[in-house]
Amino acid sequence: MNINFTLISQAIAFSVFIWFTVKYVWPPLLRAIEERQKTIADGLAAGERGRHELELASQRSSDVLKEAKQRASEIILQAEKRATEVVEEAKRTAKEEGDRIIAGAKADIEHEMFSAKEALRQHVAQLAVAGAAKILRREVDAKAHADMLASIEEDLK
Amino acid sequence: MASDTELTPTSYIDHHLTYLTAQVGEGSFWVLHVDTLVTSVILGVISLGFIWLVVRKATSGVPSKSQAFVELAVEFIDNEVKNTFHGNRHVFVAPTALTIFVWVLMMNAMDILPIDIMAWILEHAFGLHNWKIVPTTDVNTTFALALSIWFLMLFFNVKVKGWGGWMHELFCTPFGKSPLLWILNLLFNFIEYVSKPLSHSLRLFGNIYAGEIIFLLLGMWAATGVSGTIFGSILGAGWAIFHILIVTLQAFIFMMLTVVYISMAHESH
Numbered sequence: 001m002n003i004n005f006t007l008i009s010q011a012i013a014f015s016v017f018i019w020f021t022v023k024y025v026w027p028p029l030l031r032a033i034e035e036r037q038k039t040i041a042d043g044l045a046a047g048e049r050g051r052h053e054l055e056l057a058s059q060r061s062s063d064v065l066k067e068a069k070q071r072a073s074e075i076i077l078q079a080e081k082r083a084t085e086v087v088e089e090a091k092r093t094a095k096e097e098g099d100r101i102i103a104g105a106k107a108d109i110e111h112e113m114f115s116a117k118e119a120l121r122q123h124v125a126q127l128a129v130a131g132a133a134k135i136l137r138r139e140v141d142a143k144a145h146a147d148m149l150a151s152i153e154e155d156l157k
Numbered sequence: 158m159a160s161d162t163e164l165t166p167t168s169y170i171d172h173h174l175t176y177l178t179a180q181v182g183e184g185s186f187w188v189l190h191v192d193t194l195v196t197s198v199i200l201g202v203i204s205l206g207f208i209w210l211v212v213r214k215a216t217s218g219v220p221s222k223s224q225a226f227v228e229l230a231v232e233f234i235d236n237e238v239k240n241t242f243h244g245n246r247h248v249f250v251a252p253t254a255l256t257i258f259v260w261v262l263m264m265n266a267m268d269i270l271p272i273d274i275m276a277w278i279l280e281h282a283f284g285l286h287n288w289k290i291v292p293t294t295d296v297n298t299t300f301a302l303a304l305s306i307w308f309l310m311l312f313f314n315v316k317v318k319g320w321g322g323w324m325h326e327l328f329c330t331p332f333g334k335s336p337l338l339w340i341l342n343l344l345f346n347f348i349e350y351v352s353k354p355l356s357h358s359l360r361l362f363g364n365i366y367a368g369e370i371i372f373l374l375l376g377m378w379a380a381t382g383v384s385g386t387i388f389g390s391i392l393g394a395g396w397a398i399f400h401i402l403i404v405t406l407q408a409f410i411f412m413m414l415t416v417v418y419i420s421m422a423h424e425s426h
Contacts, residue, residue, distance in 0.1 A: 003297060005181055006190040010197060010292075010301035017201045018256050025205065026252035028212050029231055032224075035217030 125156035175287040197292035200263040242420040262408035264292040303358035313422035
């Protein structure tokens with residue numbers, strides 16, 4: 001255990017190593033570490049923000065979904081109502097149309113009947129006149145009884 | 158083992174405890190332990206050079222494995238310093254702590270290398286007859302470190318508190334401001350300032366030196382016969398494994414004490 005010049009030489013070596021570390025080793029590594037720490041912190045913050053946004057988005061999407069479902073059920077309800085309305089209206093128009101067709105047919109029939117009656121009456125009158133004329137040929141002067149004949153004809157109408 | 162003409166336990170231990178010296182001047186002080194100096198400088202250059210090479214290519218993105226390893230060490234030390242030192246540690250204290258931890262760890266770790274095999278390699282490959290491969294078993298190394306740190310402590314005392322502040326602290330703490338207590342305070346502080354570098358350096362030296370001696374004793378046991386070889390090997394392996402802990406722990410303690418001493422120099426009482 002003898003103290004000698006080695007002590008001074010080791011102290012010099014020690015100070016050189018310290019100087020080297022202080023100047024060339026520590027600062028760049030510290031910079032790299034701090035930069036990475038910042039990057040990681042930023043990344044974590046971004047992740048947190050992303051998570052938050054995802055939460056908001058899922059909230060929004062569920063809201064939209066709920067609203068859409070509600071709208072859909074409303075639309076279905078409306079459609080059903082409309083469908084019954086349409087059916088009702090169709091029934092009504094069909095009935096009206098049917099009534100109108102029936103009424104037209106009745107009017108036609110009446111008219112036909114009337115004209116047939118008219119024709120028949122005319123025919124009967126002519127037949128009656130003709131018959132009466134045949135019966136009364138000799139006794140009746142067509143000219144003298146024209147008025148009478150006309151009034152009969154008028155009556156038969 | 159060494160190729161001494163006559164191998165006795167004394168010569169064996171003597172051989173392993175003899176430095177390779179060089180006389181650099183007149184007198185017993187001007188002796189240089191070449192083995193201590195060269196080994197420690199080589200270790201420092203290798204370890205700090207490795208860190209420097211990694212750091213030069215350091216990226217703030219995804220680190221390579223070697224960068225992650227260096228960052229692990231650096232962040233570990235930075236954390237320890239942060240807990241103790243409350244100032245801008247990046248200017249000086251933290252890098253110094255890194256230097257000490259890495260360098261002392263490397264020097265201590267030389268203790269784990271099998272001592273006789275290393276002696277054989279050094280002798281036959283490099284022709285070096287006496288070469289102590291563990292620089293921290295040289296009290297000069299530990300004193301050099303502790304005294305450098307001691308001077309740094311004095312420097313920071315003066316730098317932070319000023320001459321007046323430091324003198325005030327020397328005379329008025331820890332017992333009180335009364336002039337009657339000045340001498341007592343000064344004596345107390347004197348003892349503290351003397352004991353700090355002594356305990357600092359001798360703790361490291363003692364632990365590593367004792368470890369070295371135990372390896373030597375186990376090596377001697379191996380020379381007694383087959384059973385001695387077997388037990389010596391088993392115990393040697395056990396001691397080497399345990400020594401991994403001691404080596405790391407002593408490097409860590411040395412670093413922590415450095416940080417504590419320099420922090421104390423920064424804080425007023």
